[in-house]
Amino acid sequence: MGTKKTRESKQAKQKTPTFLLELPLQVEAGQAKRIRGHLEAGRAFYNAVLSEGQRRLRQMRADAAWQAARAIPRTHKQERQAAFSALRGQYGFSKYALHAYAKQARVSWIAEHLDAVLAQTLATRAYQALNRVCVGEARRVRFKSRGRGLSSIENKRNDTGLRFVLHKPEEGKQGFLVWKDDQLAALIDWNDPVVKYGLDHRIKYARLIQRKGSSPKAQGADVEGFCYFVQLALEGVPYHKPKHAVGTDILGADLGPSTIALVPQQADASLEVFAEELAPDEKQIRRLQRKMDRQRRAANPDNYDEKGRIRSACGKKKLHWKSSKTYENTRRRKATKERKLAAHRQSLHGQKVHEIVAVGSTVIIEKSSSKAWQKQYGRSVGLRAPGMFIKMLRRTVASTGGTLLEVPTRTTKLSQFCHGCGKTLKKPLAQRWHQCACGVGPVQRDLYAAFLAAYLDPADPIPSCAQYVIPWEGAEARLRRAHERVQQRANEGQSLPRSMGHARARARRPESRSEPTQEPAFLLRRGRLEAWKER
Ligand SMILES: [Zn+2]
Numbered sequence: 303m304g305t306k307k308t309r310e311s312k313q314a315k316q317k318t319p320t321f322l323l324e325l326p327l328q329v330e331a332g333q334a335k336r337i338r339g340h341l342e343a344g345r346a347f348y349n350a351v352l353s354e355g356q357r358r359l360r361q362m363r364a365d366a367a368w369q370a371a372r373a374i375p376r377t378h379k380q381e382r383q384a385a386f387s388a389l390r391g392q393y394g395f396s397k398y399a400l401h402a403y404a405k406q407a408r409v410s411w412i413a414e415h416l417d418a419v420l421a422q423t424l425a426t427r428a429y430q431a432l433n434r435v436c437v438g439e440a441r442r443v444r445f446k447s448r449g450r451g452l453s454s455i456e457n458k459r460n461d462t463g464l465r466f467v468l469h470k471p472e473e474g475k476q477g478f479l480v481w482k483d484d485q486l487a488a489l490i491d492w493n494d495p496v497v498k499y500g501l502d503h504r505i506k507y508a509r510l511i512q513r514k515g516s517s518p519k520a521q522g523a524d525v526e527g528f529c530y531f532v533q534l535a536l537e538g539v540p541y542h543k544p545k546h547a548v549g550t551d552i553l554g555a556d557l558g559p560s561t562i563a564l565v566p567q568q569a570d571a572s573l574e575v576f577a578e579e580l581a582p583d584e585k586q587i588r589r590l591q592r593k594m595d596r597q598r599r600a601a602n603p604d605n606y607d608e609k610g611r612i613r614s615a616c617g618k619k620k621l622h623w624k625s626s627k628t629y630e631n632t633r634r635r636k637a638t639k640e641r642k643l644a645a646h647r648q649s650l651h652g653q654k655v656h657e658i659v660a661v662g663s664t665v666i667i668e669k670s671s672s673k674a675w676q677k678q679y680g681r682s683v684g685l686r687a688p689g690m691f692i693k694m695l696r697r698t699v700a701s702t703g704g705t706l707l708e709v710p711t712r713t714t715k716l717s718q719f720c721h722g723c724g725k726t727l728k729k730p731l732a733q734r735w736h737q738c739a740c741g742v743g744p745v746q747r748d749l750y751a752a753f754l755a756a757y758l759d760p761a762d763p764i765p766s767c768a769q770y771v772i773p774w775e776g777a778e779a780r781l782r783r784a785h786e787r788v789q790q791r792a793n794e795g796q797s798l799p800r801s802m803g804h805a806r807a808r809a810r811r812p813e814s815r816s817e818p819t820q821e822p823a824f825l826l827r828r829g830r831l832e833a834w835k836e837r
Pocket residue numbers: 720721722723724725738739740741742
């Protein structure tokens with residue numbers, strides 16, 4: 303054990319950056335059949351390790367010593383850690399213990415399909431899933447069903463087992479994923495700079511990916527409609543397209559659940575619907591969802607009651623669901639649409655990130671809690687994924703040598719602050735304008751918050767009145783222009799969300815705050831309150 307520990311720490315020290323390159327594979331019918339066999343063996347093996355690990359985890363948690371370890375206060379860090387690791391050792395709940403189990407479980411027919419290293423990576427995967435349950439990050443683990451299967455498998459290194467081999471230039475520069483006796487040809491476009499750059503780097507390991515095509519007849523799909531890809535984990539940093547120049551400005555950003563306001567210190571400000579182009583995609587998906595619901599109802603009339611609700615399972619008898627062939631087709635179409643939506647979203651995020659970086663690579667933004675957003679604006683946040691966008695922005699900005707500064711909302715309160723008088727005043731969500739008695743405004747609130755962010759001092763991100771006096775002189779007109787552009791686009795017929803302070807905005811302009819628009823909501827709330835009291 304001692305030697306293992308040192309080897310592990312040595313490896314950790316040598317950790318190098320990794321990036322991925324994905325290439326499609328050309329797979330013949332016979333090869334596809336063998337791959338499916340290998341993956342099925344992998345699935346069975348993964349489930350076996352997961353089951354064994356789950357058994358160990360349950361036993362460990364049932365031990366009285368587990369509760370005792372949990373009772374140790376978190377301030378006694380070492381004592382707590384020692385107690386837990388003793389328990390893990392006792393019940394064999396660790397990565398290496400599961401590796402050992404994997405070694406003895408890899409027998410007979412499974413051994414013919416899986417190399418020792420692949421078995422080990424699968425065991426690691428199972429351990430990681432279980433460990434998330436153990437430390438409270440997840441509630442349960444999922445076994446891989448036969449229907450869904452195992453859709454990826456990876457190696458740890460590129461010299462044995464599943465590996466990617468690149469022929470030398472004089473041999474034609476072709477690439478193959480080698481697994482057992484099969485050589486799966488990768489489609490390599492050497493004219494693509496991203497591909498060429500990637501293949502010039504050392505391959506750490508290869509991963510085989512199996513994806514469902516849009517239909518069984520999709521290009522490159524096997525008889526069951528699967529397409530295959532190889533993902534290479536390469537040593538180094540990802541390729542930077544030369545067209546992505548990096549600007550020198552400092553930007554303030556305000557990201558709402560569906561809008562993004564950008565205010566650079568020099569360049570033009572902008573206010574946009576965030577990832578606007580996704581809306582039609584989502585509409586199609588929702589239509590398919592409704593279709594699936596109708597088809598499910600038609601195929602299973604006995605599972606619904608007279609009001610059209612799903613019957614609650616009476617007694618121990620579980621509801622049995624039939625799925626028609628047309629239902630399966632719709633489901634496949636919906637899955638394809640969802641995959642496309644995800645790809646579209648990623649490309650829109652990427653575009654926006656590069657747009658930002660082209661202006662400047664120092665970005666200041668208020669740190670928002672994506673979780674809180676999800677609760678309040680579930681659908682919009684699920685569709686646009688602002689959290690993923692921030693992650694991508696952070697990564698890109700860092701790789702260009704800039705910084706993404708996330709300032710805590712609790713201390714800055716940019717959406718409430720007024721630089722004219724220094725007061726913070728909470729605005730109701732419906733009020734999209736900042737207009738203060740001290741003479742600042744009216745200005746669209748998201749743009750104003752982004753402006754405040756742009757001039758924050760990174761060392762001391764607390765807004766003060768003095769720091770904004772001079773910037774405001776130049777910025778006021780820029781912010782107004784940005785909002786005028788929004789208005790113009792709305793006049794040209796583009797629909798904009800209410801939060802832009804435009805469509806139906808008249809009632810929400812500050813000068814008409816006393817209009818009765820807010821009253822019904824207030825009354826309703828009071829009504830509900832009273833009703834609640836009566837109960
Ligand atoms: Zn003020």
